[in-house]
Amino acid sequence: MDELDLIRSFRADVPGPSVAATARADRAWRPGAGRRRSPRRGARFAAAVAAVAAVAAAALVIPSADDGGLGAGSARAAEVLRRAAAEVSGLPRALAPGEYWYVRRNTTWTTGVEGERAGAYTAMGLEIREEWTAADGTRRWTTRQAGPLRFPSAGDRARWEADGRPDLTPPPSEDRTRTGFHVGIREYRYEQLLDLPRDPRALYERFRDAAVRCRCGNGVDDQSFVVAVELLYTAPLPTDLRAATLRAIALIPGIEQRAERDILGRPGVGVAYEGSEGRQALIFDPATHELLGERSGAGGGSVDVASGIVDSPTARP
Amino acid sequence: MTRGHRLLETRFARWHLAPREPPPGVRESTGVSLLHAADRSRDRGDASAIAASLESPAAFAVVFERHHPSVHRYLSRRIGTDLADELAAETFAVAFAKRGRFDTAVQDARPWLFGIATKLAHRHWRREERELRAYARTGVDAVSPGSDEGVAARADSAAAGRALAAALAALSADERDVLLLYAWEQLDQPEIAVALSIAPGTVKSRLHRARAHVRESLAAAGELDPMRPENHG
Numbered sequence: 001m002d003e004l005d006l007i008r009s010f011r012a013d014v015p016g017p018s019v020a021a022t023a024r025a026d027r028a029w030r031p032g033a034g035r036r037r038s039p040r041r042g043a044r045f046a047a048a049v050a051a052v053a054a055v056a057a058a059a060l061v062i063p064s065a066d067d068g069g070l071g072a073g074s075a076r077a078a079e080v081l082r083r084a085a086a087e088v089s090g091l092p093r094a095l096a097p098g099e100y101w102y103v104r105r106n107t108t109w110t111t112g113v114e115g116e117r118a119g120a121y122t123a124m125g126l127e128i129r130e131e132w133t134a135a136d137g138t139r140r141w142t143t144r145q146a147g148p149l150r151f152p153s154a155g156d157r158a159r160w161e162a163d164g165r166p167d168l169t170p171p172p173s174e175d176r177t178r179t180g181f182h183v184g185i186r187e188y189r190y191e192q193l194l195d196l197p198r199d200p201r202a203l204y205e206r207f208r209d210a211a212v213r214c215r216c217g218n219g220v221d222d223q224s225f226v227v228a229v230e231l232l233y234t235a236p237l238p239t240d241l242r243a244a245t246l247r248a249i250a251l252i253p254g255i256e257q258r259a260e261r262d263i264l265g266r267p268g269v270g271v272a273y274e275g276s277e278g279r280q281a282l283i284f285d286p287a288t289h290e291l292l293g294e295r296s297g298a299g300g301g302s303v304d305v306a307s308g309i310v311d312s313p314t315a316r317p
Numbered sequence: 318m319t320r321g322h323r324l325l326e327t328r329f330a331r332w333h334l335a336p337r338e339p340p341p342g343v344r345e346s347t348g349v350s351l352l353h354a355a356d357r358s359r360d361r362g363d364a365s366a367i368a369a370s371l372e373s374p375a376a377f378a379v380v381f382e383r384h385h386p387s388v389h390r391y392l393s394r395r396i397g398t399d400l401a402d403e404l405a406a407e408t409f410a411v412a413f414a415k416r417g418r419f420d421t422a423v424q425d426a427r428p429w430l431f432g433i434a435t436k437l438a439h440r441h442w443r444r445e446e447r448e449l450r451a452y453a454r455t456g457v458d459a460v461s462p463g464s465d466e467g468v469a470a471r472a473d474s475a476a477a478g479r480a481l482a483a484a485l486a487a488l489s490a491d492e493r494d495v496l497l498l499y500a501w502e503q504l505d506q507p508e509i510a511v512a513l514s515i516a517p518g519t520v521k522s523r524l525h526r527a528r529a530h531v532r533e534s535l536a537a538a539g540e541l542d543p544m545r546p547e548n549h550g
Contacts, residue, residue: 002532002541003528003531003532003535003541004499004500004528006477006481006535006540006541007481007485007496007497007500007501007531008500008501010394010478010481010482010485011394011458011460011461012394013461014390014393014394014398014460014461015393015398016386016389016390017385017386017389017390017393017401017402017405018402021389021402021405021406022385022386022389024402024406025381025385025389025402025405025406025409026378026381026385028406028407028409028410029377029381029406029409029410029412029413030374030375030413031374180456180476182454182456182479186476186480186537186538186539187476187479187480187538213534213537213538230454
């Protein structure tokens with residue numbers, strides 16, 4: 001199998017056009033069809049909503065009011081991370097076969113919508129996600145939404161109302177998947193993950209290497225931070241590896257200590273990386289140095305509200 | 318896409334990139350395009366239908382019925398079903414409007430139609446790349462939720478789809494155009510040159526570069542044996 005074979009099989013099972021889409025398209029070319037550019041009314045809106053993940057991310061960097069201005073300082077940020085590493089909690093040991101690591105996570109999401117009857121606006125919501133991850137890389141997860149839509153400004157709310165108050169809240173969802181564990185774009189088996197070095201410098205080099213390989217268009221330090229945070233938030237790392245990851249993040253040039261609040265509004269000490277188009281931060285409890293949550297820009301972020309080892313993908317600790 | 322948005326996007330993407338509501342309307346199967354493409358005849362009489370449509374516009378329906386499913390699938394694979402619905406329709410509206418300029422010495426309308434579709438899709442290349450990267454990170458593909466298994470079955474590796482998504486996202490939009498028309502639609506290099514209105518030499522160099530980039534990315538991700546001799550197919 002070469003790369004062309006792989007490309008040919010990539011997304012080979014997309015559905016064909018629906019009967020309705022075919023009929024609309026057929027009308028669109030026929031003479032007298034009128035305006036041909038938008039054969040489907042509402043398509044633009046639907047597409048905007050469908051692309052929320054991307055659109056939201058690209059369109060939104062809301063200035064945070066939480067900049068406490070503790071001042072730049074990689075050294076101070078590194079000190080926060082070292083203290084956090086010393087006090088790290090969470091999964092106490094590697095998962096055994098048949099066990100699941102349960103996490104309940106509250107995540108704020110932000111979406112940019114190109115309104116059909118009003119201008120573009122931004123809406124936010126809160127998702128409660130429960131996830132069970134096994135050592136073989138399988139996951140079960142459920143999501144539901146909590147509370148009403150929120151808006152970053154009165155203008156956003158007004159445009160949403162003018163747009164007919166569309167329901168942007170995603171439906172509850174549930175799935176079982178095998179997503180594996182990732183360091184950057186490379187998938188690891190759990191045993192390989194557990195074999196990651198505990199030496200902060202060596203682990204940092206792994207993150208950096210993954211960042212270079214990603215060719216994601218970001219700076220290497222920028223991407224190294226992303227790789228490390230993603231690992232923290234997606235893999236059931238035993239405490240020694242979590243601690244090593246925090247110590248490795250301390251070695252990423254350009255990290256800064258800043259005052260941040262988590263999405264629940266709790267004040268904390270942030271370790272942030274200011275990227276070309278936004279800031280991502282880990283937020284720690286100022287007293288205990290426990291990891292409270294993470295934020296991306298001011299609109300998005302998450303906090304873990306419960307976690308533990310359970311013996312089935314439906315059980316809670 | 319930039320780093321600052323990544324985590325937000327990932328977090329947010331989870332609910333959205335996960336299994337989607339079935340789209341409205343009845344889905345009809347159009348078969349697998351690989352077979353469709355391999356099986357296609359070079360002479361389907363597109364030229365005569367297009368020539369006839371200059372006198373009798375309804376004759377263009379033959380071209381539409383013959384090619385709309387594959388143009389839609391191509392767009393859908395690149396930018397998702399929602400946009401494919403819109404842009405596939407627009408492709409044929411544009412083609413119909415410009416049919417007087419179609420070179421009827423060429424029997425097969427596919428290069429012409431896929432050229433129009435590709436140029437329309439170009440408006441959305443940023444979205445295309447964002448969704449490829451989201452797929453690479455999360456393992457969940459917004460464009461084709463089932464495609465991970467599809468690739469995995471063929472590649473014996475669930476990571477192959479993600480690695481490939483990352484590799485395709487890292488290409489320039491121009492390189493991706495050439496590579497996907499070549500690999501998915503099996504247009505040959507002269508046809509791609511016609512489709513994209515670029516020189517045949519440019520097609521060759523873009524294709525070479527795109528394949529090399531993808532091989533390199535896949536090898537780095539452990540999904541392709543870097544020692545394997547190059548296939549110039």
